[in-house]
Amino acid sequence: MPTIELLVVQPTPFCNIDCTYCYLPNRSSKAVVAKQTLVNLFSQVFASGWVRDCLSVVWHAGEPLVLPREFYHGAFRTIDRLKPSGLTVTHAFQTNGTLIDDAWCAFFAEEQVNVGVSIDGPQQFHDQNRRTRAGRGTFDRTIAGIRLLRRSEVPFHVISVLSSRSMAAPREMFDFYVEEGIEEVCFNVEESEGDHVSRSFADPGIEAAYRQFLSEFWRLSASHPGRISFIREIEHTIRQIIRPSDAPFGNQLVEPFSVVSMDWAGNISTFSPELLGLKNADYDDYLLGNINRDALTDLPDRSNLARMLKDIRAGVLMCEETCQYFSVCGGGEPVNKLAENGTFASTETRYCRLTKMRTTDLVLDAIERAQPSGEGNDEAACDGIGIG
């Protein structure tokens, strides 16, 4: 039986800005999910037996704050009414921050929403790609939103998409986050997904630049305790490396229905959420059904799911057989394999070299530099910090 751990719901495909690297194909559409569609989704999810003790719901794939707060207030109460007792449902918004005001801050606090704000660092980096439809930068409005969150004591994290320019400026990035009181940071890279072809990926020095950026940012954070409390890429990788040899591990993105995505019209997809909205004749556009006319529990029997799963599992098996980093990554991300290699049944991508391999190299390097002093005379021991 599948286990749903993450539910990605698109309340609207519309976004009030137009980032140059955005992969969402319908971001000018102002369609809105119907209340009945949400009822159909959550009633079926909860009745399916596919949820255990906790479910994360991310409202994303468009700018969630373009809809009024009353929409979410109503949606959350509907979900509360439908959910079984004992089940914890957490809500998360990924927002560009430009529409945050005091009323939204009060809503986040009241509903205990996990808030992620997309900001790409200081203005000169942020405004390079995160622009309005008229081509103007959005930094001023985003940072105003972040300052309101801080003033209202609403916890939040930021996701920053790194460009070649910002990767070359770790100190500047660090100083910016510290100055703005941003304590939790996640770094994405500009990827090739859907119709978007990454300019960063074309840079032959991108892997070394990414590793060097993370290394310096991490070092700065560790040398200024209490400023940056969470670097997702580092902490996540440390958790995957430092674990008992028999601890269970796996990769949500290659397990059917571990991540379930629903667009505003009720169409359901799984695996990488970015697949929803993309076109592909071989896999019927990755759509398994529509929650308004299909039973959720019938979706595992769809023939296109079987085709996708066959290819995804073939790719994971190839990774397991050939990749030194498999136990950290678990077989990669289907959407990146498809975008970069043209098929799920493939292995290495530029994306995984950057975000998995080079990050793992960095953490291993740090562990080995932290060898107990007095152990041999190699570089690790010489540079060690004297544990033990």
Add this chain to the structure above:
Amino acid sequence: MRMQQRYLKVMSSIVPMGAVGACLLLGSALPTVAAERPVARNSLVSERLTAIREAVFVVVAPGEISKQDNRTFHLTWGNRWNNWGWRGRGWGWGRPRWNNWRNGWPNWNNVWRNW
């Protein structure tokens, strides 16, 4: 064997700190960019990962793990390591799958409820 012994000593110090403490400690071991020279290693990445995890296994008393199913394992180890970790964030080892979508938010890091 020498590699295993080194990892055992390092993990004995790092594991009780929890993931957050480990981030701080390991980050402070990094050189500045100007001086950066990756540590040269003869071992394969997969061998180093295996050796680290075997060291962690030894550190955390493996007898308790093998007797548990995943759920009990998670609760047992979550409680144990959350008590040892810093700010209530333990290692989250019992989770069968990783919440690793780039725009998602990990269940173990719910800012409102767990901290």
